[in-house]
Each structure stands twice: as structure tokens, then as C-alpha cells.
Amino acid sequence: MIDETTEVRQAREDALPLLSPQDLDPLLERIGNARYVLLGEASHGTAEFYRWRAELTKRLIAEHGFSFVAVEGDWPDCHQLHCCVSGVAGVPNDPEQVLWSFGRWPTWMWANQEVVDFARWLREMNKTREQDPPVGFHGLDMYSLWDSLRAILDYLREHHPDEVETAMSAYRCFQPYDEDPQSYATSTSMVPDGCQDEVTALLADLRDRASLSATPGLGPAFVAEQNAAVVVDAERYYREMIHGGPRAWNIRDMHMADTLDRLTEAYGPESKAIVWAHNTHIGDARATDMAEADMLNLGQLVRQRHERDGVVAVGFGTHSGSVIGSPRWGGPVRRVSVPPARQDSTEGLLNEAVPDRDSLFVFEPDAPSAWAERVRGHRAIGVVYDPRRARTGGYVPTVLSARYDAFVHCDRSTALVPLHPWEPEAHGEAETYPSGL
Structure with a gap:
């Protein structure tokens, strides 16, 4: 059995520094000609997850000809944003105006400054595609x-x-x-x-x-x-x-x-798709305890349906920092601390291996490192988040290299910037099963 010190050393050797969009080159090489790229997040309220997803998405669109972005959002609201970034007449010209109108709780999932910045980039990119259809933005939920x-x-x-x-x-x-x-x-x-x-x-x-x-x-x-x-x-x-x-x-x-x-x-x-959703949706459920509960997910289904077309799933995680969340379903928006991850978790191991930096891990399809093949708790934060319970709950038993093809670790992360300083009432909306993911 491999001891913890060896696993920490292996993870440190596998870690690629992630400082700029150019550092995503090894991941783009891994993606290659894949038709589906699934980009996760360990929480819905972390700025670094949104920013790195956006940077990778920009390169996939500009350099690899991807056709649209599909997100864990409502179809009607996201269609309005699609019309905006596509330059459809009669729709506001500024994506921020469209995102401000998103009204279903929790609005901060998409009505935030990080998405505004990406959507503005996408609108400008589409203006240059005179002979090609615009790159779309659509809701899957x-x-x-x-x-x-x-x-x-x-x-x-x-x-x-x-x-x-x-x-x-x-x-x-x-x-x-x-x-x-x-x-x-x-x-x-x-x-x-x-x-x-x-x-x-x-x-x-x-x-x-x-x-x-x-x-x-x-x-x-x-x-x-x-x-x-x-x-x-x-x-x-x-x-x-x-x-x-x-x-x-x-x-x-x-x-x-x-x-x-x-x-x-x-x-x-010839179309190619990028998906933005929580890790619990895009990471293959068969590599977690979800399978034991007879749960499947989007990542599993895409792999099963489209393996021949190429599917690459990228998970995200953080050791500590801050996040946007709510104390209860339908509650107010607030910035809360994310306590240090448990030492026996994936995030705890990676903090020991590469502290105080963002890192990229690209798993070899046939021979991933032993540390990534071991079952460990992997942090999952929902829109309802209580840091006081975070040390005992909120970890999904996971084989990291089977759940994802690559992983982005943001050792210390920060809360995203919501557009709304308040949250609308949830209007009786039922809480998602199992917990706001």
C-alpha cells in the first residue's frame, strides 16, 4: 500500500502550474478533437472556477471551433442571453442587462460579474464570425x-x-x-x-x-x-x-x-459542445458513491452516449477561501468562509502537495498516478452552505482519475461577485435533490 508521503510527492510531480491561459496548453492537447468538453465546479459561488472555465472556453471557441456553451441554467433566461451574444435585434446589447433580469433563486449562479465578462467577450467574438453562425449560450436545466x-x-x-x-x-x-x-x-x-x-x-x-x-x-x-x-x-x-x-x-x-x-x-x-455545471453533474457518477444509490448524472450519460465522439470532463476543487451561498433554501445572498478541507480529502492532499497556488492535473487515460486512483472524499458545496457543518459533511467519495479526465485545484479561492446585492424570494421552488447542486 502506498503511504501518504509517496502520494503527496506523486501529486506534486503531476501538478502543472496554472498562472495564465497559456498554461492550459496541456489540457487543450488532452482535449484534442473531442466533441464534448464538460467543465465542472465544486461550488456555484467561487470566482476562480468561473474564471478558469471562461478562459478555457475562450480558447476552445477561438482555436478549436466549438459551437456553443450549455450551462446548468434555465432555458428561457439563457435563451435571452443567447440572443444577446448572438446580436439578435430587439434584445439588449449589453449582457449585464440581460443577466440582471435573471430572477429565479439563486440568481448569483449566472447573474454575476464573472459571467458578464465572459458574455461580453462572446458577443464581441460573434461579431467577427460574419460567415459562420454565432457561438451560442444555452440552458440545460x-x-x-x-x-x-x-x-x-x-x-x-x-x-x-x-x-x-x-x-x-x-x-x-x-x-x-x-x-x-x-x-x-x-x-x-x-x-x-x-x-x-x-x-x-x-x-x-x-x-x-x-x-x-x-x-x-x-x-x-x-x-x-x-x-x-x-x-x-x-x-x-x-x-x-x-x-x-x-x-x-x-x-x-x-x-x-x-x-x-x-x-x-x-x-x-460538425458541432462541438462545452458544458458548465457542478462537479456532481459533469463528473462520472460511476466513480463515486452515487452509483450505489442508483443515481446517474450528465457526465456518465454523455460518456455512455458519445464515447466515440470524444468526451473530456474537467473537475474543479478548492482547499479553503470564501464562497457565495445561503444559510437556507431561498435565503439571502452572503459571502461565507470555506474552512480548510479535511486532511484525508482530495483537497487536503493537494493542499499539502501544492499549497497556495492554482494547479492543473491531466490524467493519463491508461496509467493515471496511484494517488488519483484511490477513493477519497471530494468536496461539494451547494447553494445552501453552512461552514459549521463543512468538516463532517459535503464530501463525495471519489476516484478522481475515473470521475474526470483532468482536474483544476485552486488552493485558496474567493467568492464571485453577484450583480444583485439581494436575492428574490424563492416562490416556493423545491430544493434540488440532494442539496442545492
């Missing part, structure tokens, strides 16, 4: 049930007014719950089918419309169809949440994987 319903109604009123009644049937079915997912979920314990029939009919109708659309790619019919897919899967998700267990989680990650597939198809056979 499915919490926008009511916003998506309203977007569908707007689309049908403009393009197919004779079909509005199908959407209104679904809207009326959800109306008694006053946009409260918990209320709807509870009601399905008495009426198990809930609004399932109405949303299924809505999706079928919009898929027929999309197949007949003369506008290729991401035209209005595609956007409306995706909103309908959100409504269908969100309804299933809330129906399952009342029962507990992993099925709601699996519905959510399968929705994200299906949305990613629809996007790559819409962008064409």
Missing part, C-alpha cells in the same frame, strides 16, 4: 416550468394562433398551484397523473410544428419545442420529488443530457 409555459403561449400566439388552446389546457391545469412546485408535487399524491396528459399533448403538438418548420437549427419552433420538453420533464420531476429517492435527480440529469443532444443536432454534425 428544467426548473422554468411556468416561464416555459408562458414562452410557448407567446410563440403560438405569434406563429400559430389556432393552436393556442392546447397550451392553454396545460396552463390552466397548473394555474391552481400559483407557481408553487411544492404545492403541485403534494397534489400528485392524491391525483397521481397530475397534469401529465396536458403537457404530453403540448409537447407532441410542438414537435409536429418543429418538424414542419422552414427555419433550420435554432429557429422559433425549436425554441418552443425545447420549452415544451422543459414543461414535460419538470412535471415528471416534481411528481417524483414527493416520493424521495434518486428518481427525481435522474430525471433532471437525463433532461440535461437530452437537451445537450438536441442542441448538437440543431447545430449540425
Whole structure:
């Protein structure tokens, strides 16, 4: 058995200094011709994770021709940002104005200065692509049930007014719950089918419309169809949440994987995708204890579906610092400390090996170092975060080199900069399973 001192030495030898975007060259070489690059984060509120993801994404777009960025965000809100960075008429010119309008708690996930900076870069980059389609920015998540319903109604009123009644049937079915997912979920314990029939009919109708659309790619019919897919899967998700267990989680990650597939198809056979999401979504679940709980995730599904196309997953972690989080679901935005990681964790090992710096680890596919093949706790911070409990909880047992193809360690990290100095009320939004990830 390898002792800890040997593992620390191995990790130190494997660590590549990460000081500038040029230091990402070994990772870009590892990515090569891969079609899917999945970029994680150990928390939703850490500036360094967002910045390094943005720097790598810029290089993938500029040097490797990647087609779009898909994030752990709502489809309707992110579509507005997509229109902004694509230069669509009638949409605000400044991404900050669009991001400011993001209203679902927690707004800081996307309404923050780090995303503003990247989105402004992307808008300027798209201005130079005169002969090529713009690089997109899209949401993979499915919490926008009511916003998506309203977007569908707007689309049908403009393009197919004779079909509005199908959407209104679904809207009326959800109306008694006053946009409260918990209320709807509870009601399905008495009426198990809930609004399932109405949303299924809505999706079928919009898929027929999309197949007949003369506008290729991401035209209005595609956007409306995706909103309908959100409504269908969100309804299933809330129906399952009342029962507990992993099925709601699996519905959510399968929705994200299906949305990613629809996007790559819409962008064409040569398209390439970048994903931004929490480590718990992009790191392969089979390399963690999630598999024992019958949970799958986006990273696992993308690897299983698209291994031949090339998939590279990059995890992120931090030893200590600060983060944006909330003391409870729907609570206020606050900057809180991240205490030093447990010594027996991945982050504890890497702090001992390469303290006080950002480092990059690129794992050899066939022969990763022994330290990266050992099961260790790997820190995961949700939007609800209490540092007082961080020493005993919030660690996912992980084989690092199996969960990711590369890893970015930010030894001491800082909180990102939210655009909003306050947070809107959560409007009854149900907490994500297992804990705000």
C-alpha cells in the first residue's frame, strides 16, 4: 500500500502550474478533437472556477471551433442571453442587462460579474464570425416550468394562433398551484397523473410544428419545442420529488443530457459542445458513491452516449477561501468562509502537495498516478452552505482519475461577485435533490 508521503510527492510531480491561459496548453492537447468538453465546479459561488472555465472556453471557441456553451441554467433566461451574444435585434446589447433580469433563486449562479465578462467577450467574438453562425449560450436545466409555459403561449400566439388552446389546457391545469412546485408535487399524491396528459399533448403538438418548420437549427419552433420538453420533464420531476429517492435527480440529469443532444443536432454534425455545471453533474457518477444509490448524472450519460465522439470532463476543487451561498433554501445572498478541507480529502492532499497556488492535473487515460486512483472524499458545496457543518459533511467519495479526465485545484479561492446585492424570494421552488447542486 502506498503511504501518504509517496502520494503527496506523486501529486506534486503531476501538478502543472496554472498562472495564465497559456498554461492550459496541456489540457487543450488532452482535449484534442473531442466533441464534448464538460467543465465542472465544486461550488456555484467561487470566482476562480468561473474564471478558469471562461478562459478555457475562450480558447476552445477561438482555436478549436466549438459551437456553443450549455450551462446548468434555465432555458428561457439563457435563451435571452443567447440572443444577446448572438446580436439578435430587439434584445439588449449589453449582457449585464440581460443577466440582471435573471430572477429565479439563486440568481448569483449566472447573474454575476464573472459571467458578464465572459458574455461580453462572446458577443464581441460573434461579431467577427460574419460567415459562420454565432457561438451560442444555452440552458440545460428544467426548473422554468411556468416561464416555459408562458414562452410557448407567446410563440403560438405569434406563429400559430389556432393552436393556442392546447397550451392553454396545460396552463390552466397548473394555474391552481400559483407557481408553487411544492404545492403541485403534494397534489400528485392524491391525483397521481397530475397534469401529465396536458403537457404530453403540448409537447407532441410542438414537435409536429418543429418538424414542419422552414427555419433550420435554432429557429422559433425549436425554441418552443425545447420549452415544451422543459414543461414535460419538470412535471415528471416534481411528481417524483414527493416520493424521495434518486428518481427525481435522474430525471433532471437525463433532461440535461437530452437537451445537450438536441442542441448538437440543431447545430449540425460538425458541432462541438462545452458544458458548465457542478462537479456532481459533469463528473462520472460511476466513480463515486452515487452509483450505489442508483443515481446517474450528465457526465456518465454523455460518456455512455458519445464515447466515440470524444468526451473530456474537467473537475474543479478548492482547499479553503470564501464562497457565495445561503444559510437556507431561498435565503439571502452572503459571502461565507470555506474552512480548510479535511486532511484525508482530495483537497487536503493537494493542499499539502501544492499549497497556495492554482494547479492543473491531466490524467493519463491508461496509467493515471496511484494517488488519483484511490477513493477519497471530494468536496461539494451547494447553494445552501453552512461552514459549521463543512468538516463532517459535503464530501463525495471519489476516484478522481475515473470521475474526470483532468482536474483544476485552486488552493485558496474567493467568492464571485453577484450583480444583485439581494436575492428574490424563492416562490416556493423545491430544493434540488440532494442539496442545492
